[in-house]
Amino acid sequence: MKIHMSLFNCKDKVAVVTGSSRGIGRAMALRLAEHGARVVVSSRKADACEAVAREIRAIGSEALVIPAHIGRKEDLQRLVDTTVQAWGGIDTLVCNAAVNPYFGPAAGMSDESYDRVMDANVKGNFWLCNMAIPHMIGRPDPSVIIVSSIGGLRGSASLGVYALSKAADMQLARNIAVEFGHAGVRANCIAPGLVRTDFARALWEDPAILKKRLRDAPLGRIGEPDEIAGAAVFLASSASRFMTGQTIVIDGGVTAGMPASALEEEQ
Secondary structure, eight states, X not given: OOOOTTTTOOTTOEEEEETTTSHHHHHHHHHHHHTTOEEEEEOSOHHHHHHHHHHHHHTTOOEEEOXXXXXXXXXXXXXXXXXXXXXXXXXXXXXXXXXXXXXXXXXXXXXXXXXXXXXXXXXXXXXXXXXXXXGTTTSSSXXXXXXXXXGGGSOOSSSHHHHXXXXXXXXXXXXXXXXXXXXXXXXXXXXXXXXXXXXXHHHHTSHHHHHHHHHHOTTSSOBOTHHHHHHHHHHHSGGGTXXXXXXXXXXXXXXXXXXXXXXXXXX
16 A cells, blocks of 8 residues: 555644643644644743744744734734734644633632633634634635543533533534535644643642542553644644544543443442
């Protein structure tokens, strides 16, 4: 069988990645760059973005730093406008940035914290997609990638509103797929499980939570940021040209079910 080396090629694609100064976003930015994309590195802090941009340039790829806060509409518009002005359009939009200021029962969450989560994780992505998609239409294979979470597939006693926002992100991808499929724009979600990032530190540094997650995961471990990045390369490339409106779950098997050892322990 002939192997098509260009299947995951992202050469000359313009990829905007929010929240790309660390964690999953950083891993996605680096991997997209490795596969040939010109990457816009964006998060709140310019110096942190510059550090990632230097890594990208060191491997011979192009990087542009445009700091932006996902909860501020004017920042997102500047992110899109500056990208288009510099590189002529957008091929891949990765909505990765998110917030979660509260850990505990949803009934105890303040209105302020609720608004922060929904404004950043849902409204911010909604704004950014609406701003970017007009500049994606007409490109060879435009792709919107929204980083959701397995929290959007399950109830949670401690991350309820965050999970609510991530379920909304899955629906946002489906809506974009239906509304813009006629123009060739694809939209999909990636739903990671627990990954070793600063964002999820409160979970994996808690011994009780980590023990339960390791017990419940068929692979018996949590994920690493780079293990999520490959899905972004897939969704940005021609390898996924017939995929839209879907959610790829990458969770070590947690949502598939508990392994026999965990079931025996419960009994």
